[in-house]
Amino acid sequence: MAGSSTVKAIEQDKIELVRAAIDAGALVRDVRAGQDGAIVTFDGFVRNESDGRLTSYLEYEAYESMALGKMKEIAAEIHEKFAIHRVAIVHRLGRLEIGETSVFIAVSAPHRGAAFDACRFAIDTLKRTVPIWKKEYFADGAVWADGELPPTPPSAKSAS
Amino acid sequence: MAGSSTVKAIEQDKIELVRAAIDAGALVRDVRAGQDGAIVTFDGFVRNESDGRLTSYLEYEAYESMALGKMKEIAAEIHEKFAIHRVAIVHRLGRLEIGETSVFIAVSAPHRGAAFDACRFAIDTLKRTVPIWKKEYFADGAVWADGELPPTPPSAKSAS
Amino acid sequence: MAGAVPSLRVKVLFFGRLRELTGLAEDDGELPQGATLAQVFERYAERYPKLAGFRNSMVVSRNQEFAAWDTRVAAGDEIAFLPPVSGG
Amino acid sequence: MAGAVPSLRVKVLFFGRLRELTGLAEDDGELPQGATLAQVFERYAERYPKLAGFRNSMVVSRNQEFAAWDTRVAAGDEIAFLPPVSGG
Numbered sequence: 497m498a499g500s501s502t503v504k505a506i507e508q509d510k511i512e513l514v515r516a517a518i519d520a521g522a523l524v525r526d527v528r529a530g531q532d533g534a535i536v537t538f539d540g541f542v543r544n545e546s547d548g549r550l551t552s553y554l555e556y557e558a559y560e561s562m563a564l565g566k567m568k569e570i571a572a573e574i575h576e577k578f579a580i581h582r583v584a585i586v587h588r589l590g591r592l593e594i595g596e597t598s599v600f601i602a603v604s605a606p607h608r609g610a611a612f613d614a615c616r617f618a619i620d621t622l623k624r625t626v627p628i629w630k631k632e633y634f635a636d637g638a639v640w641a642d643g644e645l646p647p648t649p650p651s652a653k654s655a656s
Numbered sequence: 657m658a659g660s661s662t663v664k665a666i667e668q669d670k671i672e673l674v675r676a677a678i679d680a681g682a683l684v685r686d687v688r689a690g691q692d693g694a695i696v697t698f699d700g701f702v703r704n705e706s707d708g709r710l711t712s713y714l715e716y717e718a719y720e721s722m723a724l725g726k727m728k729e730i731a732a733e734i735h736e737k738f739a740i741h742r743v744a745i746v747h748r749l750g751r752l753e754i755g756e757t758s759v760f761i762a763v764s765a766p767h768r769g770a771a772f773d774a775c776r777f778a779i780d781t782l783k784r785t786v787p788i789w790k791k792e793y794f795a796d797g798a799v800w801a802d803g804e805l806p807p808t809p810p811s812a813k814s815a816s
Numbered sequence: 817m818a819g820a821v822p823s824l825r826v827k828v829l830f831f832g833r834l835r836e837l838t839g840l841a842e843d844d845g846e847l848p849q850g851a852t853l854a855q856v857f858e859r860y861a862e863r864y865p866k867l868a869g870f871r872n873s874m875v876v877s878r879n880q881e882f883a884a885w886d887t888r889v890a891a892g893d894e895i896a897f898l899p900p901v902s903g904g
Numbered sequence: 905m906a907g908a909v910p911s912l913r914v915k916v917l918f919f920g921r922l923r924e925l926t927g928l929a930e931d932d933g934e935l936p937q938g939a940t941l942a943q944v945f946e947r948y949a950e951r952y953p954k955l956a957g958f959r960n961s962m963v964v965s966r967n968q969e970f971a972a973w974d975t976r977v978a979a980g981d982e983i984a985f986l987p988p989v990s991g992g
Contacts, residue, residue, distance in 0.1 A: 521681050530704035530754055536775075537697045538768065540992050544690035556991065559919055559984055562968035563991070587991055594690055599992050608698065612776050615696075619768060619992060627965070627984075628991025629920035640921045643988030648963050652940075652975035700904050716903065719831055719896055722880040723903070747903060759904050779904060787877070787896075788903025789832035800833045803900030808875050812852075812887035 506575060510584040511567045513560055518586050518597045527582035527604040536611040538619045540599040542592050546641070552633045556589045556598060559627040563587070566626045570618050578614040580605040585618060587628060598630075666735060670744040671727045673720055678746050678757045687742040687764040696771040698779045700759040702752050706801075712793045716749045716758060719787040723747070726786045730778050738774040740765040745778060747788060758790075821848040824891035828856065832899040834874065838864045847889060853878060854885040856895055874899050909936040912979035916944065920987040922962065926952045935977060941966060942973040944983055962987050 510526050524535060542554050571583045584602040592598055601618050605611035623644060630641040670686050684695060702714050731743045744762040752758055761778050765771040783804060790801040828843045835841050838860065847856060853876045861868040876883055877896045889895065916931045923929050926948065935944060941964045949956040964971055965984045977983065 520684070524680070524699070528701070528755070533701060533703040535697075535699040535701070537695075537699070538772075539684070539695040539697070540768070541688070541693060541695070543693040543766065557920065558991070559917065559965075559968075559986065562965060562984070565968055595688070606703065608700065608776075608779060612698075612772065616768075616772050623989070623992040625970075625989070626991050627919065627986050627989055629987065630990040631920075640987065641990040643990030645961065645988045646963050646970050646986070648970040649972045652972040717832065718903070719829065719877075719880075719898065722877060722896070725880055783901070783904040785882075785901070786903050787831065787898050787901055789899060790902040791832075800899065801902040803902030805873065805900050806875050806882050806898070808882040809884045812884040 506568075506572060508582050509571045510586065511564065511571055512586045513558060513564055513567075514586060514588050515590045516588075518588055518600045520597065520600050520602075523584040523586060523600055523602050527584050527602045529581060529604065531606060532581050532604040533606055534608040534611045535602055535604045536608070536615040537603075538599070538601040538615050539597055540619070541597045542594050544594045546632050546634075549634050551594060552635060553594070554592045554598070554633065555631045556587070556592065557629050557631075558587070558589055560589075563626050563628055567622065570621050570626075573621070574603070574614040574618055577617065578605070578610040579607070580610050580614045583614070583618070585622070587622075587626070589628070666728075666732060668742050669731045670746065671724065671731055672746045673718060673724055673727075674746060674748050675750045676748075678748055678760045680757065680760050680762075683744040683746060683760055683762050687744050687762045689741060689764065691766060692741050692764040693766055694768040694771045695762055695764045696768070696775040697763075698759070698761040698775050699757055700779070701757045702754050704754045706792050706794075709794050711754060712795060713754070714752045714758070714793065715791045716747070716752065717789050717791075718747070718749055720749075723786050723788050727782065730781050730785075733781070734763070734774040734778055737777065738765070738770040739767070740770050740774045743774070743778070745782070747782075747786070749788070823848055824851075824889065826856070826889055826891070826893045826895055828860070829894065829896040831896065834867065834870060834897050834899055837866050837870075840864075845895075851889050852885065853883055853887050853889060853895065856889060857885070857897065860897075870899070911936055912939075912977065914944070914977055914979070914981045914983055916948070917982065917984040919984065922955065922958060922985050922987055925954050925958075928952075933983075939977055940973065941971055941975050941977060941983060944977060945973070945985065948985075958987070 581604045587599045603611045603615045625646045741764045747759045763771045763775045785806045828845045914933045916933045
């Protein structure tokens with residue numbers, strides 16, 4: 497993939513944090529183009545239970561500027577790793593009800609293998625590295641969801 | 657997965673051959689339920705080129721009754737293999753223009769790994785085993801697309 | 817085929833390039849008892865010589881299940897000759 | 905902190921349960937030259953003792969990049985203390 501085509505592809509990507517409902521159909525149309533033949537999407541939405549407890553609703557908060565930066569890094573990384581065309585990665589913040597989409601990822605590619613691999617890599621990496629936090633509200637209280645510790649450089653000394 | 661829950665799940669699945677445009681949004685709504693948290697979709701659509709030649713349009717034909725049977729077998733198989741909830745597998749037949757969806761698969765699951773694995777298994781298996789054929793029309797002629805030979809039993813004698 | 821060997825009737829279907837090649841989508845075949853799917857194919861390859869070249873790039877189904885070529889046919893079977901599939 | 909050792913000013917952010925625990929979303933910190941991110945954390949752990957117990961279940965970022973705890977801070981840095989992430 498030449499540098500200029502990568503840059504062009506990234507400009508066409510849609511990487512966003514939003515507070516309103518995510519319009520999956522519009523994002524799929526954004527990534528769809530005539531030279532593609534495959535789109536794989538991942539839609540993550542609010543389950544009605546968590547570890548057997550009935551969920552009332554969720555609240556997501558983010559370190560917004562850093563989260564957006566990390567999401568853009570993921571998009572750049574999958575363009576580099578996989579033969580894909582366009583990417584949409586959108587995460588919603590604030591209060592979400594049961595069944596509402598919290599994250600939507602769409603990846604278009606000429607061939608399906610790259611689209612599957614890139615979409616999965618994107619959501620797996622998002623869940624490990626993007627500074628977003630979910631608080632689960634139940635009838636009798638609320639808890640911060642268990643999460644993952646992002647990988648960090650081992651030592652500033654060895655890095656410099 | 658108990659027998660009764662598998663049967664129930666399969667009854668809720670949507671396995672179809674259609675001749676009109678596929679409504680992906682409606683299929684995603686069909687597979688979406690409160691106990692899930694993830695939906696993975698695969699959208700296969702008509703590319704504008706094939707091996708460097710500009711495509712005008714495609715025509716799909718099927719051995720319809722067998723194709724539908726094989727698509728239902730795929731749905732049953734992914735329910736057995738993966739911890740998923742509902743499945744939609746729809747293939748369109750007849751004339752398709754550039755950009756139109758030929759096949760759409762949606763899989764819902766409580767967790768994303770199973771949804772990814774099942775969706776990919778479904779499209780990979782469909783392309784190898786479902787008796788559907790694609791003819792590609794170009795400005796200067798038409799060709800049957802290269803395909804894959806479905807696996808067959810080696811010998812009736814050893815099988816009986 | 818009528819005569820000493822009792823015969824059976826089957827439905828035979830052709831798809832994709834095989835349908836184009838034979839000009840035949842569906843045919844009612846009459847076969848000797850004990851015929852295999854391979855023998856059904858040979859019958860049509862005699863009638864449509866171009867078919868013969870496709871023997872190794874096709875599969876056959878019997879009653880909507882992929883089948884081995886040495887499978888024996890039974891009365892009322894639905895037999896189909898299928899080129900490599902290219903759906904999706 | 906004022907006096908012989910020259911000091912530098914940084915912005916410090918807390919998120920998720922760390923924000924709830926400190927009641928602090930954002931703070932302007934003044935630190936001695938040469939301070940590391942670990943030392944910044946220790947400062948706040950003294951002020952909010954409950955923070956100390958989270959030292960091994962959090963990460964720190966400097967200017968929106970995950971950073972090692974022995975990284976030295978510079979004037980104007982944006983430092984954030986981040987619990988395990990749970991987006992998606």
